[in-house]
Amino acid sequence: AQSVTQLGSHVSVSEGALVLLRCNYSSSVPPYLFWYVQYPNQGLQLLLKYTTGATLVKGINGFEAEFKKSETSFHLTKPSAHMSDAAEYFCAVSSGYSTLTFGKGTMLLVSP
């Protein structure tokens, strides 16, 4: 079985501030981990993924995430928030099965 927990349904930051969105997972086998972003009334866009190899993964739009096996975490960060980063972010895990399991999502709010 696999599951994802995203801490915080809403995260608010000021423009230019650090973005940190938390994701913890559980998986009975080595996981594949993903972060997706969703803008209103749109589908999901892949930000980054971890499969194997380097545990620090860089994605699009300046985002990165670090896979920490000991903490079962895959937190998403960005050094400096931009207004255009305001969206819903979903962490997802796939662990040897064909399906993705999504977290409940975190809404990122960016204020001027």
Added chain:
Amino acid sequence: GAVVSQHPSRVICKSGTSVKIECRSLDFQATTMFWYRQFPKKSLMLMATSNEGSKATYEQGVEKDKFLINHASLTLSTLTVTSAHPEDSSFYICSARPFRQGFGHEQYFGPGTRLTVT
């Protein structure tokens, strides 16, 4: 690359009618396509997994006779909501996994279809 389209993007139908939603992978072949449902301010709920040329696998609690899925080719899957009712109103999103990629590889998502049943 890896673009998935959905049609229509938005549909309003009367209660009791059927609605078909198409999901196409535009620049790659997809062995497997997935259909999700998303309620307002909620996460995505996997409805079914669709493999080309075979019957879809439905998640527990999803009525297969109500949500008919057909995956006739490596680039097209359709979801038909039969005898739609207001409670079927939702945002439906499909995704596709490229041919020959194994478990754990990313899925590419369509832009979603907003269904409103009146």
